[in-house]
Amino acid sequence: MIPRKVQNGAAGARRLVPLLFGAALICLSLIISRCVASNEWDITPPDSMQTEKNSIDEPWTCHEKAVNSVAFSPDARILASGNDHGIVLWDLTSMKTLGEPLVGHHGVVWSVVFSPDGKILASGGADGTVILWDMANLKTMGEPMNGHEGWAECVSFSPDGRILASCGADGRIILWDVAGMKPIGTPLYGHNEPVKGVAFSQNGRMLASCGVDGNVILWDIETMKQIGEALTGHKMWVESVAFSPDDKVVASGSDDGTIILWDVAGRKPVGKPLIGHKGAVEGVVFSPDGKTLASCSMDKTVILWNIRDRNPIGEPLRGHTESVEGIAFSPDGRLLASGSEDASIILWDVASQKPATAPLIVNKGD
Numbered sequence: 001m002i003p004r005k006v007q008n009g010a011a012g013a014r015r016l017v018p019l020l021f022g023a024a025l026i027c028l029s030l031i032i033s034r035c036v037a038s039n040e041w042d043i044t045p046p047d048s049m050q051t052e053k054n055s056i057d058e059p060w061t062c063h064e065k066a067v068n069s070v071a072f073s074p075d076a077r078i079l080a081s082g083n084d085h086g087i088v089l090w091d092l093t094s095m096k097t098l099g100e101p102l103v104g105h106h107g108v109v110w111s112v113v114f115s116p117d118g119k120i121l122a123s124g125g126a127d128g129t130v131i132l133w134d135m136a137n138l139k140t141m142g143e144p145m146n147g148h149e150g151w152a153e154c155v156s157f158s159p160d161g162r163i164l165a166s167c168g169a170d171g172r173i174i175l176w177d178v179a180g181m182k183p184i185g186t187p188l189y190g191h192n193e194p195v196k197g198v199a200f201s202q203n204g205r206m207l208a209s210c211g212v213d214g215n216v217i218l219w220d221i222e223t224m225k226q227i228g229e230a231l232t233g234h235k236m237w238v239e240s241v242a243f244s245p246d247d248k249v250v251a252s253g254s255d256d257g258t259i260i261l262w263d264v265a266g267r268k269p270v271g272k273p274l275i276g277h278k279g280a281v282e283g284v285v286f287s288p289d290g291k292t293l294a295s296c297s298m299d300k301t302v303i304l305w306n307i308r309d310r311n312p313i314g315e316p317l318r319g320h321t322e323s324v325e326g327i328a329f330s331p332d333g334r335l336l337a338s339g340s341e342d343a344s345i346i347l348w349d350v351a352s353q354k355p356a357t358a359p360l361i362v363n364k365g366d
Contacts, residue, residue: 065083065085066083066340066343067081067082067340067343068082068084068108068111068325068326069081069339070082070345071114071328072328072329072330072335074116074117074118074331075118076330076331077093078090078118078135079337082110082112082125083339084108085103086101087101087109087112088102089102099138104131105127107125107127108126109123109124109125110126110151110153110154111124111153111155113156113157116160116161118135122155124153124154124155125151125152129152130145130147130148130152130164130174130176132145132164141181142181145181145182147166147187148166149168149172150168150170151194152167152168153168153196153197154195154196157178157200158204161178162177163221164176167195167196167197167211168195170194171189171191172187172195173187173188173189173190173198173207173209174188188207190217191209191213191215192213195210195212196238196240197209197240199243202247204221205222206219206221206243208250209241214232214234214236214254215230215232216234216250217231228267231250231267234252234255234260235254236256236280237254238254238255239255239280239283240253240282240284240285242285246290247264248265249262250262253281253282253284257275257280259284260273261274271310274310276295276303276305276316277295277299277316278299279298279300280297280298281295282298282323282324282326283295286329287350288329288333290307291308293307294329295327296324296326297323300321300324301316301318301320301324302336303317304350314353317346320340320342321340324338324341325340325341327339333350334349334350334351335348335349336350
């Protein structure tokens with residue numbers, strides 16, 4: 001695999017891990033991601049960056065450092081964002097932060113996701129742990145769940161909320177019993193390098209995973225076995241996977257700058273790869289109605305794709321000044337949240353493809 005130029009900050013350090021040898025160097029990269037001591041690795045926003053905004057047509061800048069992931073609660077009242085020092089919850093009614101940041105991980109929070117009933121928030125971090133948060137009291141549910149060696153890269157709930165899947169730099173995929181907060185069986189091994197993303201099918205019967213090996217793998221949840229051979233087609237790391245609402249298609253976004261739509265039944269690409277980004281594709285997500293796919297990239301943009309004709313809808317959405325690391329549709333599909341290494345979140349109105357215009361005031365102390 002040919003390494004490419006990495007971005008600054010913790011996400012850049014994370015990309016070096018597969019190129020290093022041994023657990024000791026993985027730990028060194030973790031230290032780099034937390035210390036970011038030199039100018040090259042400094043991802044603190046410039047002093048000129050305002051932390052108070054009058055409206056949400058400008059990026060939210062309460063975060064001190066990179067925003068790595070975003071997730072809407074099922075009732076659309078809260079937006080969770082994982083960043084380089086914790087988890088920030090946003091009240092989407094008042095457009096203000098909800099309490100203090102949730103701090104439980106030692107280091108960067110890479111992924112956040114709400115349970116289907118909205119009662120639990122799960123997070124995966126650079127410390128290798130997975131944490132369940134009780135949204136009723138905004139506190140951790142028991143102790144952090146340990147099972148990964150190295151980063152816990154991505155977390156995903158099953159549709160019934162009973163199972164949580166996590167993947168990491170150790171190449172493992174762990175299925176967790178949410179009620180018991182314990183692993184179900186043994187880890188799933190199919191990727192021979194770090195696993196970057198996991199996503200459940202809407203019927204809960206399958207899990208899709210992707211990784212640094214450039215492959216996409218489908219898993220049978222009941223048997224905990226790999227379904228057929230890995231899906232190959234990308235030329236570089238695969239960063240993100242997502243099932244369509246009807247479970248007929250899996251989308252994968254890669255560092256090669258392309259998105260492949262996979263026919264689940266036929267286990268082959270649906271037409272040619274989607275090409276529109278000028279950098280690595282960091283995230284892909286389907287709209288609730290399945291008609292639109294959103295993608296985000298290191299090229300600082302977000303693209304909306306029409307699934308029917310497989311073409312971009314309008315021009316790329318521009319507003320971030322650094323790599324866009326995470327995206328999420330609101331439950332009704334009207335809003336799209338994007339989180340970036342520029343320490344901001346933008347809420348996009350999907351219909352107009354412009355930032356939402358509802359008022360927002362963020363105090364420096366939030």
